[in-house]
Amino acid sequence: MTRLRFTKMHGAGNDFIVIDGTRQDIRSITPAIWRKLAHRQLGVGADQILIVEPSNLPNVDFRYRIFNADGGEVEQCGNGSRCFVRFVHEEGLSTKNEVRVEVSNGLLTLKRLANGSVEVDMGRPIFNPPEIPFNPSGLTSKQELHETLYALPLSRNSGAHADWIAALSMGNPHAVQVVEDIESAPVLIDGPLIESHPAFPNRVNAGFMQILNRHSIRLRVYERGAGETLSCGTGACAAAVSGIRRGLLDSPVNVSTRGGELEIMWDGFKNPNAVVLMRGPTQTVYRGEIDLDTL
Secondary structure, eight states: OOEEEEEEEEETTEEEEEEEOSSSOOTTOOHHHHHHHHOTTTSSOOSEEEEEEOOOSTTOOEEEEEEETTSOEESOOHHHHHHHHHHHHHTTSOOOSEEEEEETTEEEEEEEOTTSOEEEEOOOOBOOGGGTTOOOTTOEEEEETTEEEEEOBOSSSTTOBOSOEEEEESSSEEEEEEOSOTTTSOHHHHHHHHHTOTTSTTOOEEEEEEEEETTEEEEEEEETTTEEESOOHHHHHHHHHHHHHTTSOOSSEEEEOSSOEEEEEOOTTTOTTOOOEEEEOOEEEEEEEEEGGGO
């Protein structure tokens, strides 16, 4: 295959290249090509690449694959999930307002709402360290209500550590910390150190959360394989869940990112099997074709 059809989309500023793998053969595309496509100067440019493929599972509409800007395949992307729903509707791949999609670690239910926004059932958060995966061996810890916090040593200064982080998974790993001011937080300094910390064998998304009130936060996320993005859907879920578990927040939580607003709902205290629901906007930017031989 030489030419590739794609759609450029974003969810609250988190931008994606979305590719229909149901009507074009993408099997020959390598991680090196994904990296070139995502390059902002030499390719199309995106935080992540989303692939729509047929699913072989019963009662499941599509298979959904996600590649980071560094070419690595990852498990989950909340903002991308919302764009996924808009894409399959605009491309005529589905007329359902609710679609079920297969991801690498399970199934997602995605629902298009009457106001044009999308609600995603993000599943249950995971707190068991081996399942995140996270290895807290040797780390100083403390308990804050229902949340265990860890002092994560960082290598930039002798003895320096990130503020107390909570480790959890929303289908992908997150380390969330509370900061006083989101603008002055050392996101670009500590973010890459946390992302590659050996306590997280598959790397981790580093979230920096400023609490405004019990229903509102500001958030910046340094994403593994992508750097800081304007928004991160799973990061917003992880931050809201962690804040609720620490007794700092109540559901629903409005999450203000540099790219837009997200709403997160989780009733985990009343219902131990509660899933996380995320609502937010989507936008199609443009459609195009690219000659892969030119990359």
